Amino acid sequence: MEDPQEHEPSTAASVLGPGAVPIVLWVNGEAHPLLVEPRTTLAEALRGPLGLTGTKIACDQGACSACSVWLDGLVVASCSILAIEVGERRITTIEGLAAGGRLHPVQEAFIAHDAVQCGFCTPGMVMSCAALLAENPHPGEAEIRTAISGHLCRCGTYPHVIQAMLALADREEIEHG
Ligand code: FES
Ligand code: FES
Known part of the structure; x- marks a missing residue:
């Protein structure tokens, strides 16, 4: 006889939060272990715990690009991606553009x-x-x-x-x- 649970959706997906969860953000070439609530945006994580206030939050809804950073070299609005979604991708902020003591x-x-x-x-x-x-x-x-x-x-x-x-x-x- 067929198992009635065979076609039910899996419930194995992990649930994060609502409390803080440990993540690692790779920012400007360095790994930063952090504890963040799942609702924390990348922009908030950069400006708050990491102190990288060069990234600005203006509209906070993906409409103005003030918060732009690079993820693996691609420009993204950091107010519109959660810090927990970033994973292994390399983040470059405005603080990471200067090289060898010279501005970009x-x-x-x-x-x-x-x-x-x-x-x-x-x-x-x-x-x-x-x-x-x-x-x-x-x-x-x-x-x-x-x-x-x-x-x-x-x-x-x-x-x-x-x-x-x-x-x-x-x-x-x-x-x-
Ligand atoms: S703050 Fe405006 S797009 Fe992110
Ligand atoms: S918003 Fe003032 S210089 Fe662009």
């Missing part, structure tokens, strides 16, 4: 072209621009506009961001990124 070329270009006002959107904007340069060292204006199209800058820095990126795109070499 995008950071230098933003300063040189005055692409910052209040600065709240800037870390996220820099992460997207640096990701674009890593993929395409000589982007055109249309590609730059597409790369920053998800970023809401209340101060209206877009023309200067585009100038900064076009200046980088015109250079012979991009030192790192």
Whole structure:
């Protein structure tokens, strides 16, 4: 006779929370063991227990890109992914862009072209621009506009961001990124 439980869904999936659970986040090349409640977003984990406040939280609902970081090199909104979902993926934040005591070329270009006002959107904007340069060292204006199209800058820095990126795109070499 057929077992009546044979076709029932498995109940073996583990349930996390509501209390804190141990995880390890790989951030800017280092492993960080943490205890976080399952509801904790990656942005909250970065800014809270890890103290990496360069990543900003503005809308907190995936609409403005202020919280952008890289996961395995891809730009993601860290307010819209839970810390427990990250797993082994490598996280890069704005604090991890400078190398060898030098700012990333995008950071230098933003300063040189005055692409910052209040600065709240800037870390996220820099992460997207640096990701674009890593993929395409000589982007055109249309590609730059597409790369920053998800970023809401209340101060209206877009023309200067585009100038900064076009200046980088015109250079012979991009030192790192
Ligand atoms: S704060 Fe994450 S998208 Fe706005
Ligand atoms: S510089 Fe103020 S929001 Fe962009």
